[in-house]
Amino acid sequence: MNEDKVIGCEEALARLFEYIDHELNPCHGHEMDEHLSRCLSCYSRLEFEQRLRVHLQEAAQEQAPDELQNKVKALIMKL
């Protein structure tokens, strides 16, 4: 049986991106939740990394050119 343990900032930092990426197992995820609920510094770090990710995703958004849309439609028609 897995029991949650109390983790410190160092461990929270090592797991931060896996936490953001939803890659932690439920037990480790819960330990992170617990740590983040009582550590303002790690919580601020989490918020920053999440905001940076949103900025990256928004920056990488590109509107597909009309020619590509038409090309894709024609391609599907031919398939």
Next chain:
Amino acid sequence: MRPYPKKPKMTGMPGDNQRKQWFERQVLEVLDGLYGAALRLTKNRTDAEDLVGETVMKAFKSLDALKDINAFRGWIFRIQSNCFISEWRKRKTRAETPVDFSDEENEEGNFWLFDKLHQPFLLWRDNPEKTFLNDLLREDLVNAIDALPHDFRVVLVMAELEGLSYQEIAETLEVPVGTVRSRLSRARSILQKALWEHAQEQSISAKQTQT
């Protein structure tokens, strides 16, 4: 779980058109995302358009493998990543500087932008992290992604823009999950360092302009 329209037994029948129409609607919904990710992978508009075209073709051919219509987005992004990697392996041009992975666990790799910006005692008055992010231009972020060495850029795009899991990335790249984890960590670190250095340069040149 909602299934997609079933493949008709005979082609050319009304069911076939219905299937194509459904597929076209799904593709058009995610086309901007596909194209954006393709651009960051290929760094070239023509190649990005070709990649999207090839992805659409392969996706339609393997539509039977899609079991849940709600999973369409992740499914087609995975196909695009596979197409890109296959093409990359075929070309083997490797025009970019080869990446030295020997220092994947190098401590120097752990650059945290947050540590450079965070000032806890200013929290009640100001938020330098927020200001930094708000001041970033789209161009700064895109340039930072494009400047990443190929292998780091690919994992970053797959994880952050395409939303693939570490396992899916590992399968696409045919590397262990641990390698995906360490490349992603390095990619983020290099990217954050580049953004920081760019901001420093901008600030220096702004000061020089003022004097």
